[in-house]
Amino acid sequence: MAVKNVTSFGRSGLSDWLLQRVSAVVMAVYLVFIVGYLLSAGEVDYNDWKGLHQGFWVRLLSLFAVLSLAAHAWIGMWAVLTDYVTVRLLGPKATPIRVFLQLAMIAVTLTYVVWAIAILWGT
Secondary structure, three states, X not given: OOOOXXXXXXXXXXXXXXXXXXXXXXXXXXXXXXHHHHHHHOOOOHHHHHHHOOOHHHHHHHHHHHHHHHHHHHHHHHHHHHHHHHHHHHOOOOHHHHHHHHHHHHHHHHHHHHHHHHHHHOO
8 A cells, every 4th residue: 555645745754854843943043032132132122123133144044034934834734734624624535625725825824925025125
């Protein structure tokens, strides 16, 4: 009996697992950086926050954090939609619903990533 790979487009479960772990580390580094900044800066106003994000390295770290969040969410939601929502709740014949939900998830995630890039790198 052959096992079908339904959770990704040709990637293995190991690559999904590794990508989730790497993205979690990137998000944790970003969180530590932001919390450290907020604790050390005292009272932060809009100009302080804007000044922080004018630096190239902060923008780059923020971009990596956004991309990591998108990748992390993509893999997690793909697994949830594939394993739990469509198979366990709706049955194995629910492929059209799963595909629709996954395409909606792709559209929302891509919209947020493009929006974040416009905020970070826009003028």
